[in-house]
Each structure stands twice: as C-alpha cells, then as structure tokens.
Amino acid sequence: FYFRNKHRPFLLFVSLLHVHTPLITTKKFQGRSRHGLYGDNVEEMDWMVGKLLDVIDKENLKNTTFVYFASDHGGFLEAHRGNSQLGGWNGIYKGGKGMGGWEGGIRVPGIVRWPGVLPAGAVIDEPTSLMDIYPTVVQLAGGTVPQDRVMDRHTLLPLLWGTEQHSRHEFLFHYCGVFLHAVRWHQKDSGTVWKAHYATPVFQPEASGACFRRGICPCFGDGVTNHDPPLLFNLSQDPSEANPLSANTEPL
Secondary structure, eight states: OHHHHTTSOOOOOOOOOTTSTTOOOOGGGTTOSTTHHHHHHHHHHHHHHHHHHHHHHHTTOGGGOOEEEEOSSSOOOOOEETTEEOOOOOTTSOOOTTOSSSHHHHOOOEEEEOTTTSOTTOOOOOOOOGGGHHHHHHHHTTOOOOSSSOOSOOOSHHHHHTSOSSOSOSEEEEEETTEEEEEEEEOTTTOOEEEEEEEEEOOBSTTSSSBTTTSSOOSSGGGEEEEEEEEEEETTTOTTOOSOBOTTTOOO
C-alpha cells in the first residue's frame, strides 16, 4: 500500500480486533503481559501500531502524515473465563463498553501524531467525537464537507493547532443501539460539562459496575432503568458520576 501511494496523498484506515472479545492473541504474545490475556492483547496491538509507524518513518513520511489513534468505546468489562475476569479497566469512570451513557463506556483518549506541525506532548482536555475524523480528513485533503445537510461533527484541526481553545461541540448525544441514553452539554459561558442520563443499564450484580450475568448490558427493556426526570451530573466536578444532582440540593 505504502509503496504504491507514498508519492501521493493516501488514507489508511486500520481497525484492529484487539482488546475486544474474544481476545484473540497470537502465540508470540500469549503470557507476555502481567495483566493476563487482555494485557497480552494490548501489547500485541501496541506492537502492530509500532510496525505501521516504523514504515511511515522509514519512507520519510513522518512529517507529512497525520496519525490519529483512538478506541471506539471504553474497555469491555464483562469478558471472563471461569471465575477469572479478563476485561479492561476504565479507571475512575463508571461502566464500560456496550453502555451508551456512562463515561467508562464512551470516554476514550485520542492520540495524534504529526511531527513538525503539531507540538509534541500537548494535552487537550476537550470533549470531541470520533465523528470529527470525517471533516478533519476532508479538510486535510483540501475538500469541503457537504453543505446541504446538518452535520453533527466538527474538524479537530483548530483545537490541535491551538487556534481554538474549546471544542465546537456544545452537545454530544450518546446512544446505546438506537436508544438515546445520555446527552452531554458543554456550557460555553462557564466551561462546565453537564450530563443527563435518560436510561442506565441495570448492573448485575448491583454494585459491580457491569452486567456479568448477561455478558453485555442491554440497551432497552428490563435491562435498563429509565429516568424521568433524567439523572443529572456535573462532570466537571464529578467525572465518576457518583453524585446525581437533585432539585432539592441544586435548585438552579
């Protein structure tokens, strides 16, 4: 691919099966991690990404290639073999993959590399969307996105270049399948991020933060709790979504 396209613009999309069940890992990486099969998966994925970046460097394309690495969802928690839990870990964030609202299921880091254009080591703490990849790539290619429809996506380049300090997303809508589970509001004047949950998965066991008995959390029916009024969180002060606000304590 590189040898055919290295002298002209190219787009390479690589979607890895790793860190996703059934956690397939080649023999070379089995047992290498201190964190079991899931850790082996992470290490093999890291090696594969390294191989791709090595080719870009070898072909002297490093300074002209925009690289964006991200996950589609947070870590999958329910993976297990017997009594051994094999799943991921989402730190302070509640929930995981397959949950349409909780932060652990939707909040992932994005890592960008473009030497000579973007400063190394910069950290941007702003909510964006994987849907933003489309207008970003279109802008990099010198094109324009269609103007005959509303697009729920924004180019990432002003944030990455530092010409803008805040995400252009005022709202982000978080779905589980076709069901709207939560909405995030990035309040422009205060910078506060609020999140309203309309439905949340019923964890099994109750305090586990996952759906171990079902294997994956359902999006509707008896597998979710519907909230009216919705659960409301101030993510700026409570990123773990541990303390829902109430009209009694927060009249505003």
